[in-house]
Amino acid sequence: MSYVKPKLPHSERFRLSLLVALLLGGLSATAFAQESSANIDTSPETEATEEGGEDAGAESDESEPQAESESPAEANGESTSPAEEAAAIPAESLPEATTIDGFQDIESSADILPIEEAATEAVPSVEADEAETLGQDEDEDGEQDEDEDEENDAQRHRFVFGSYGRLVAASDLRGSLGRSSNVVAFGPRVDEDVYAEIELRREDQITDEISSSVVATLALSGPLFHLDGEFDEQLAVRNLYAQIRGALVPGLSLWAGSRMVRGDDVYLLNFWPLDNLNIIGGGASYQWEDKLHVRLHVGLNRPRDPFFYQTRDVVATRGFDPENVTFLNRPRVVTALRATAYPIGTNQDFGLKAVFYGELHQLSSGDRAREDGTIENLPSDSGYMVGAQLGLWANRNADGYTQRNFLNVFFRYSRGLAAFDTFDAPFRTGTVVESGNASELMLALSGNFEYGPLGIQVGAYYRRFRDADPNGFESGTLREGAFSIRPHVFFGDYAGLSADLSIQSMSTSELDPRTGERVGGSIFKAALIPFVSLGGRGTYARPHLRLIYSLSRRNDAARRLYPSADTRSSQTLEHFLGIGAEWWFDSTSYR
């Protein structure tokens, strides 16, 4: 592994473990300890991973060897889809998640190692260290052999607990809770909300070539019980699938179940500009040495929207009460193909990757009932997406850290049904029931550059969306974009200061009747984020404890986006002062 963590004294590592456990609200100190014990070992799986092998079960995209365990967090089910945003249609409400650019694409099981393990990698004697830490001070050789066998067995068959999360408690300095000021679909995340994932995973190394994993990820979003006193946090199953690797052909991985499928993200804007599927289905991936990685996924969605699904009460065949009959039940079938080429391989400190990606969306025809009882035919529909990504990375070891530098640029074009998120419906009602006119164009960029205690992240995107309505005006046609830059400096190994500067703007093809101007708006945002990085130096070291102050400045048009009764309609400046935390470890989704 090229990503190196600082060597920490055992006592510090133990404190880290404890702190993370506390951050999770005592979610499972036991699980964490279990995980820690698992981390002691350098399993064959891990080593294989380091050499570019298959990963331990993450949705896994291809690997980017430089990206390691602490890297990217990934968001879960980014349910805030472009289409949803554009069409202003309530989504199924999967909360937004977090990401970390450039590092999603790692197929290495090492990617999901917890921070303690990453530290281990930096220190060859880690096993002994860990043993000491856990008080496993064996004296006799025979006992040691037995213990090693047990240890090896534990490595080959283990449970893993992973997590991603972010929490913040913030004020607007006007007596209310702080809130996001974003007006674009993928706004700068400095004033983001609460979201967390808890992942439990079983991993079995059957042979040196064959392994399997079963992944279950629960996600929850706010408001939390401790905020509103309501015992009803929103929960979603974001992963629930099984995966096997190498069972049929070396290098071939197969999965089935329900999962997030993603590529690289733009961390500062918290979104995945190229591939970002949430599907139930299955897929396969195959890797040719370290040059090419191909993945194919086929899955479906069927939101509870009358565009896809409708039930009706009908006269029962017997008795008095009506029977509820499923009248429309047509899923959208998504086929996604992704090929990632590494022209100079994956095991270099300097590398290049080119991603080509495509999706095909298909929807069968169906009938649904109108309010007046008449039947409306919904024709079959389809759409496609094509996209590409070019990534460059260059890593450098210095002062015991890996300084990670990368730049990813993305292009994506969608047409028809594929212009809408898989949880989104092109139309609720109306005479136009095909999505053929809809399109979306997306350009995005993410990068990270580090030098010594300094670092800088950038993220940007431009998006043009048009919905399927023949009328090109109104809010269904929009352009938007955001640019965010976040420099940071570390003071020592565990504390630092970030500044986040961003601008975002959106413009629809709707005209404000009060002004005659386009409906849209721009926001400039500046933030200062002093932080404690319990994972040491590095842009993507986690966990973080943060103090966040952000000041957003709206232009007149942005204020007009809000109803006059909303205080934002009269506020040019909005404050956000909060304390928060972010972590990720051992998660298949956030690596």
Add this chain to the structure above:
Amino acid sequence: MGFVMTSYIRKFTLLLVSVAALACQSSELDPVENVQVETHVEDWRNEVIYQLLTDRFANGSARNDVRTSPGDLARYQGGDYQGVIDNLDYLEELGVTAIWISPIVLNVDHDAGVDAYHGYWQVDLERLNPHFGDLATLRAMVDACHERGIKVIVDIVTNHMGQVFYYDINLNGSPDENVFGSGSTSPLGRVTEYDPDYDPRGIQSETSLGEAGLAPISFFDMPEIFRVPPNPPIFQTEAAYNRRGRVTDFNIEEQVVYGDFPGGLKDINTENPEVRDELIRIFTDWVLRTDIDGYRIDTIKHVDYEFWERFAPEVRERLAAQGKSNFLMFGEAFDGNDELVGSYTQPGRLDSVFYFPQKFQVFDDVFGRGQPTRKIEELYNQRAANYGSTPQFEGIGIPPTQALINFIDNHDLPRFLFEARDPRRLRAALSYLLLEDGIPCIYYGTEQDFAGGNDPANREVLFTTGMPRDGETFQHIARMTRIRRTYRALTHGDFQIRWVTDRTGDEQDAGIVAFERTTPEGDYALAIVNSQGDHRSETSASTLGGGPMVVGAPAGSTLVDVLTGDRYTVNGAQELSVGVEPFGAVVLIPEADVVN
């Protein structure tokens, strides 16, 4: 490796450049983002207006099909501005040169089981009704119309707001359907706080002990149906309303002017200068934002005259300052009293009115019920006395007497065919409508022989018919509008009746009305319509001891019926006898002027 990288980078750069070029394409909004207000009308007499209910004409956009209920005529159906854009060919083929669309501003969406698809329940005068589309689409529609020479008239309301508040008569803070008194001093009675009966003192609060002074008003807060305190803010004050309850007797002028319109539509205090100024500002701004060409103004007889004498001149003046002249403002005084209707066209008031007296006395009585055509002459003879005879200052440049908005059908009355039944009778009325003087106005669906009864049955959905253009009435209108456009006498000519009759039976001239249209420039047309369908009638009473019709065309001149090509020669006594088929029409043009 370096070569490979360079190749990748070059290809990717090319891709990015291509994509950036795509991203920089001009916006669809560009054509409508900045409106240049212009005068698009040369002479309103050239125009043929088509009144359409925006919700019913055509549905072009799915996005705004929210809370629609297809087939239920009291509910939204989905029509919108995009639908108009998509069907301009239809209007052009029909011969329409101006459209009158429903009120555009935000309405209380739903009340008492009925939707505001008609647009007369306004709540926010500065927002558009999203059911019909946004400002960009409205502008695009206006632009598209102008490109085809079609003008756009918007319906507005200055008399009332929608059901935006209730009178808290029993002071309990909630709207009640019934309030009952008790005891010897407070007789039992049924009162609805939504729409109480007129009280000249203002609606009084009342408790079990008796009256308790003026009832406070309380605005609703139901944002899900836009039933909220109205905008602009002046309309959130008590001073903006007369607060006297609903009109119960339309023959009492005070009630008509100060009473709420039935249905709980709250009467605006147009005598309040602040309110009046806001209405002037708002309705001037809408013209400047959309470049529309005229206003049809609702319920004008429920508004004081002084308001019109302020409103109309100020709107004209402000628009003229921005380069918009010939802006038509005509009002709806739903009344058969010719003097009353005409009063709104007196100097300083409106350019024109919706000609209800003609609707009742000519189209309903003569063409619909077969009464004598003499009624046409009787009504016409009142015109000079009852209507303004000079153009309004900075108005449309035409005296109201020549710019009356003639119509057979509208959205407030059962369709002509609901009673008349026979489409031939309708086509005879259409012939008269399109040949007489004034500005003809065709209610949408007339061309499709719609025959709906009272509201909302007379507000049928047009777009579900497929909008065929081969029907006999559609083709008849298209033919008559073509003729009207072709011959200037039919648009600009003075109107002189040459033959009407009291006879409605089997007599020689039963049902005949003949009139000449002549201009000082020498344009001439002679139109004859047979309003009855039993037999062919003539412009002659020779069998009754009379003679043929005397005309203004010179003796010996040859006139050609441009509908059939038949030729007629005026005799030496300037007499002309023309036979007209049942419910038929003849349009005679001097042979030299006939356009082939």
